Amino acid sequence: MSKKEHSYMDDSEHLANIFEERAEFLSKEELKSWTARTARDELVISKLKGPGAKLLSGPRGSGKSTLLRRAYFELIEEGGVLAVYVNYSRSLALEPLIYIQANAFHLFRQWVVMKIIVGLEQSFKEMAVEATHEFKTTAAYANRFIHDLEVGDTPEWLEYPIAPSELLSLLHSWTKSANCRRCVLFLDDAAHAFSLDQQRDFFEILRELRSRKVSAKAAVYSGITSYSPNFHVGHEAELLEAWYQPNDKIFKIMMREIVKRRLPPELLSRLSQELIDLMAFASFGLPRGFLNMVSQVLSVEDQKPTRRDTLKAISEHAESIRHIFQALALKLPRFKHFIEVGRELERAATDRIQTYNKNKSLREKAVIIAIQEPIPSELERILQFLEYAGLLRKGQSVSKGSDGIYQRYTVHYALLISTNSLNLGATYSLSDLTLALSHRDAHAFARAKATTLLGNDYQTRCTLDMPPCPNCSEPRLVERQYFCLNCGTELTRVSLYKELLNAPLENLPLTTNKIDGIKKYTKLRTVQDILSDDSQSIMKVPYIGKEWSKRIKNMAEEFVSV
Amino acid sequence: MSKNIFGIEINRVEENIPLDIDSLCMMPKPAKASPIDDYYKHTETLLQKSIHPEIRDDATFIRLILLGIVSATEFYFRSVLAGTIQICPLCRACASNHTLSLGAVDYYKMEELGFALLQNMSLSGYKEINKQTNKITGLNIKNKSPLDAALLLFDQVCHLRHAAVHSRGELNAQNVANLGLDYNKQRCLNLNFIGLQKMLAVCHAVVRAYNRFLFAAILERWLDPRQNILNGEWDHDQVRFDPLFILFHSEVDSKGALRRKGVVRLTSHDAYLKIQSKVKSAI
Numbered sequence: 001m002s003k004k005e006h007s008y009m010d011d012s013e014h015l016a017n018i019f020e021e022r023a024e025f026l027s028k029e030e031l032k033s034w035t036a037r038t039a040r041d042e043l044v045i046s047k048l049k050g051p052g053a054k055l056l057s058g059p060r061g062s063g064k065s066t067l068l069r070r071a072y073f074e075l076i077e078e079g080g081v082l083a084v085y086v087n088y089s090r091s092l093a094l095e096p097l098i099y100i101q102a103n104a105f106h107l108f109r110q111w112v113v114m115k116i117i118v119g120l121e122q123s124f125k126e127m128a129v130e131a132t133h134e135f136k137t138t139a140a141y142a143n144r145f146i147h148d149l150e151v152g153d154t155p156e157w158l159e160y161p162i163a164p165s166e167l168l169s170l171l172h173s174w175t176k177s178a179n180c181r182r183c184v185l186f187l188d189d190a191a192h193a194f195s196l197d198q199q200r201d202f203f204e205i206l207r208e209l210r211s212r213k214v215s216a217k218a219a220v221y222s223g224i225t226s227y228s229p230n231f232h233v234g235h236e237a238e239l240l241e242a243w244y245q246p247n248d249k250i251f252k253i254m255m256r257e258i259v260k261r262r263l264p265p266e267l268l269s270r271l272s273q274e275l276i277d278l279m280a281f282a283s284f285g286l287p288r289g290f291l292n293m294v295s296q297v298l299s300v301e302d303q304k305p306t307r308r309d310t311l312k313a314i315s316e317h318a319e320s321i322r323h324i325f326q327a328l329a330l331k332l333p334r335f336k337h338f339i340e341v342g343r344e345l346e347r348a349a350t351d352r353i354q355t356y357n358k359n360k361s362l363r364e365k366a367v368i369i370a371i372q373e374p375i376p377s378e379l380e381r382i383l384q385f386l387e388y389a390g391l392l393r394k395g396q397s398v399s400k401g402s403d404g405i406y407q408r409y410t411v412h413y414a415l416l417i418s419t420n421s422l423n424l425g426a427t428y429s430l431s432d433l434t435l436a437l438s439h440r441d442a443h444a445f446a447r448a449k450a451t452t453l454l455g456n457d458y459q460t461r462c463t464l465d466m467p468p469c470p471n472c473s474e475p476r477l478v479e480r481q482y483f484c485l486n487c488g489t490e491l492t493r494v495s496l497y498k499e500l501l502n503a504p505l506e507n508l509p510l511t512t513n514k515i516d517g518i519k520k521y522t523k524l525r526t527v528q529d530i531l532s533d534d535s536q537s538i539m540k541v542p543y544i545g546k547e548w549s550k551r552i553k554n555m556a557e558e559f560v561s562v
Numbered sequence: 563m564s565k566n567i568f569g570i571e572i573n574r575v576e577e578n579i580p581l582d583i584d585s586l587c588m589m590p591k592p593a594k595a596s597p598i599d600d601y602y603k604h605t606e607t608l609l610q611k612s613i614h615p616e617i618r619d620d621a622t623f624i625r626l627i628l629l630g631i632v633s634a635t636e637f638y639f640r641s642v643l644a645g646t647i648q649i650c651p652l653c654r655a656c657a658s659n660h661t662l663s664l665g666a667v668d669y670y671k672m673e674e675l676g677f678a679l680l681q682n683m684s685l686s687g688y689k690e691i692n693k694q695t696n697k698i699t700g701l702n703i704k705n706k707s708p709l710d711a712a713l714l715l716f717d718q719v720c721h722l723r724h725a726a727v728h729s730r731g732e733l734n735a736q737n738v739a740n741l742g743l744d745y746n747k748q749r750c751l752n753l754n755f756i757g758l759q760k761m762l763a764v765c766h767a768v769v770r771a772y773n774r775f776l777f778a779a780i781l782e783r784w785l786d787p788r789q790n791i792l793n794g795e796w797d798h799d800q801v802r803f804d805p806l807f808i809l810f811h812s813e814v815d816s817k818g819a820l821r822r823k824g825v826v827r828l829t830s831h832d833a834y835l836k837i838q839s840k841v842k843s844a845i
Contacts, residue, residue, distance in 0.1 A: 102771050103711035157707035478756055482763040485618075485755070488609040490766070 028073050031066070038250040044240050045071045049081070049184065053210055054217040055233060057225075058242030059390040060324065061288025064219040067242055068186040071217075075184060076126045082171075082180040086119040088112070089189040089561040091198055093150045096495035098197075101154060108198055110158055111149055112205050113167050114142035116185060120174065129178045138162075138170075164208040171214050182213045189561070190218040196226045203231040224388050243393070244285035246413055247440055255280035255290050263294075270304045271297070278430055281437040282314045282414045286390055289414070293317050307430055311417070318414040322346070323509045325389035327559065330507055331500065334479055335385070336465040341458055342382040346391060348453040349411055349446075350421040356446035357423035365422050365436045367413065368445035370406035371453070373397065378462035379450050383409065391415065398445075406447055413437055500560045501528040508555045514548075517541040530556040597641035598773045598812045604634040605762060618755040625726040625753055628761060632686055632723040635716070635765040639685040642776060642809065643698045644676025649805040650780050652789065656700035688717035691772075701779045709771040716768040719761045725751055770815075777810040781837070785844040794842035796834060804830045 037045075047054055048071035058064050068085065075083035094111060097104035121139040124131045131139070141160055148155060162170070175183040190202055202218075207230065209216045222243065233239055244251040256276055259268060275297065283290035296313035297305035305313075325346075329339040349369040356366050369392075375383070386392040386409075395408035416422055422436045450458065466476040474486035483490055504526055505515050518524055521541045524533060530552060538549050566572060593600050608630045617623040646653040657679060666678035679698065684690050691713055692703055703709050721740050725733045731751035738745060784791040784802070792799045807830035816828050 101711075102708040102715070102767050103706060106706045106711055157704045157710075161706050480760075481756070482759045482766075483609060485613060488606060488613055 031069055031073065037070075038254050040244075040250060041067065041070075041254075044242070045074065047238070047240055048186070048217050049075055051182065051212075051215050053206065053215055053237035054240055055237045056217060056219045056240045056242050057222050058219075059222050059286065059388060061286040061390065062243040063287050064242045065188050066287070068188050068217065068219060071184075072186045076123065079127070080181055082120075082123060082127075082175045082178050082183040083186065084116060084119040084123050084183065085186045085188065086115045087188045088115065088202075089557075090150055091189075091195065092497050092500070092561055093152075094198075095195055095497040096152070097149075097154060099493060099495050101156075103157070105197065105201060106158060106161075107149060107154065109164070109201055109205060110161060111146060112202060113162050113164060114145050116167065116171075116187075117142040117162075118146060119185075120171075124178070127178065132174075132177055135174060135177075164205045168209055168211060168214060171209075172211070175213060182215070185209060185214070185216040187216055187218040190220060199226040200228040203228040203236075207231055207236060222387050222394075224384050246281055246283070246285040247438060248285070251285055252277055252280045255283070255287070258287065258290070259294060262291075263298075267298055272304075274430055274434065275305060275310050278310060278434050279314070281434060282317065282417055284390065284393070284412045284414060289317055289321070289390075292320070310430070314414050315418040318412070318418040320509050321389060321391055321412060321414065325386060325391055327507070327509075328385055328389065330503060331496070333496070333499070334464045334466050335381070337461055337463050338378070338382050339385065341378075341454060341461055342386055344454055344458075345379075345382060346386065346411075346415070349392075349409075349448075350415055350419045352446045352448050352453065353411060353416065354419065354421040354423050356444075357421065360423070360444070362424075362432060362436045363439040364441050364444055365439075366444040366446050367416055367422075367437070367440070368395065368408050368410050370398065370408045370445045370447045372447070372449045373405045373407055375407060375450065376459060378459050379454075382462070400447070403447075406445075408445055497560065501526065501531075503527045503559070505530070508552070508559060510552065510555070514541075514544070514552075517544065527556050527559055531560070593641065595813070596809055596811055597638050597645060598769055598810070599814050600641065601634055601638040601769055602812070602814045604637075605631055605765070608634070609762065612755065612758060621731075621751075621753050624755065624758050625731055625751060628719075628723055628726050628753065628758060631758075631762050631765055632720060635769060636685045638769050639691060639694070639772070640677060640680050642773065643680060643685075643694060644674065645809045646699055646776065646780065647676040647679070648673055649802070649809055650699070650784075651791065652783050653699045653780070657698050660697065686720040686723065688713045691716075695776075699776070699780070701776070703775065707775075709768075709775045712764075712768040712771040715764045719764050722751060722761070726753075773810055773812070777806070780806065785841060787845045792841050792845075794838060794845055796831065796838070799834065799841070800830075803834050806830075807833050 044056070044067055048056065048067060056064050056067060065087075072083045072085040075081045091108075091111075094104070094108050097107055101107070117139055120135075121131070121143075124135075138160075145155070147153075171183050175181075187206070190206075206216055206218060207228070218237070219242075227233060231237075244254075256273070259271060259276055263271075271294070276294075279290055279293045279297070282293060293310075293313045296316060297309050322343075325342060326339060329336045332339075353366055353369060360366070371379075371383075383392065383394070387394055391412050392409040393412075395410060397405050397407045399405050411421070417433065422433070424432055424436065464476075464479055466479065466481075468475045469484035469487060469489055469491060471489040472484060472487040474484050476491065477485055480493075481491055505518060505524065507527065508515075508530075510518075518538060518541050522533075522537045524530055524538060530538070533553075536549060538544055538552060539546070544552070595603065608627050612618055612624065612627045617627075647657050648654075657676070660679055662675065662678050666681060667675070670678045676698070680694060683694055685694060696702055703713065718741055721733075721737045725731055725737050731753075733741070733743075733749045733751070735745070738749065743749065783789065791802055811828070811830070811833070813827075
């Protein structure tokens, strides 16, 4: 190892963090120095710090957690306002309760409340405020409760239940005891995309957690968020957008700033401005994807990334996003057929755009597929899933007169690049690519009907996939069916979380080589094995050091969370 | 048609109908299974009838089957509570302060006197079940416990059944209030087979939760050494534990689980061995 490399390669933990994509795993200092700010960010952060309920919307990797945590740390530093940050990504761990206890929803609601109390404990530490004895007792109970629930040691009843309305009163008193004017709750990963009941329950709690002195800000996913019947977005909470437009100059500047802040000079010098800008476009306005690709191109030691390396990183990034979408078939097994049709839609959309872009100049290329309305519910569902995964971005609908109204969707730029949907020919320069992506013509979009893209029978293929009756094999009619319609046998339902934990390693976005290596050198076989690998046996595998070990564990965490 | 004193023929006249009550009644069949298994058997029969194509799409029949399901659930509560007086000295002591009519003592067999205690009580509702459980056994159902949650859901089903039985499916103001519905519009039941299934699932949940609760709560009281009920030796404890196990154990539920473990049948002795060390350490 050369002397130059030694300076940063020694600190492999630090190196792992450089490319840490998830804001919730960055320290306060790392978050401050490694994330860039734009005027738009300032506006969003200002609204997050202010009064009133807010919903921060965006797909995975759009920077929601970064904005929430920046706002949280700023309030802590400024003083005068009691800020609390809570991350709810472990909500799926509570899903098995539905199948074993009738009071599962009571326990979930209590978990939501207790997480806020534990978050507040952390806030007091950050602010160096001495908490009251009463708070310390409550926080100790909350920590125990959360731990027991998340490891499956479920209490039969609630020893000291705290209703959301009671929590509101307690927050008032704790805010006062901390000499603060008001309290702001930052509730991250609150969408609980895979449990509609939990989502609805959460928004009911959110409605209750508001007063003149207390306001809550929640991060929600674009596409699929199920609000409670009494929660009206816009009225109950203002909707803020975290997702940047990829063509936004501000986004490009922000990505350049991020690499400048995060990378040590030795690594930064290997990246040209052209490559940085191209990866910024390819990330489609999602900083996490950008960091992913930068990490990928720099993984080849001691070499400046080539055009080939960059396109390969973009292609692999496109594949990882597809994988996120496909993994929905595991996380929501009943929608397996919808996901399959979604994959067809993705391919058909990129083909259609490629056809449109033939013989178009660089400034006239389309990146949008416009689907004729009305859009049937099955297709709407698929489009929501694609939006959740970040593969598509919903735009405004447009009227084409007698031809009808079309709903526009921008396709992820990494997909367009990897499939050559911009139709740039076989040997195009990276600058051509950048030019084609940076210029947008409002009238340039590929129109299509759903049936043209998917065939006339696509709706018949969008069926819920549920196991048939174990007694007579009669298919199930509805999602939550309790008894067979044919023989009356009671139908069992399996915990989704437990299924995810027992999923084999092959379900993680790892190369075959890595999986083979893990199987050869360790006894780890399932996602649960990875999560409970405290002895770090995974590091016995060649080419899996601290950085990769952390990444694999993060993959497993992501796989079993929202 | 006959005319009334005003000379108006308002409707057809009524007949005198001799009702032979005896021919409409028979001796009940003695229960051969635990109350929970008896409940399962009865509701399975109802469910089997309800899946017939002519019935499952007929809202009227569905309402009647709902009535049968809630009735079976109510009967489960009666049977199991009546049974506790026979098998648990502490429950018996608690119930001993309540009055029985002489007629009930004549009508019921000794081992069925628990039914006599409950004969004028409704057990189709959250408040009633809580009240009678405490009255008969001295036990309280904890707020926000799994059983409490299951009872709240069952309470909603009871309100729907009330509408089905008493007003041909139309909800009254009390039903609407108790179900937390909007007062602004009147409602009636709109039951289909899927809805019925869901309500059956609610009844299954409350029966299971109650059965688990009562078994555990009674046994926990027996573990108190001051009660002198168990001493940790099977020869001594069998006389108490056997009836407890028989009253609460579900052969239906344990079939599948045991088959997977390669066990033919779980006996009360097998179950006792699982708690024997707890009994000995408590004493």
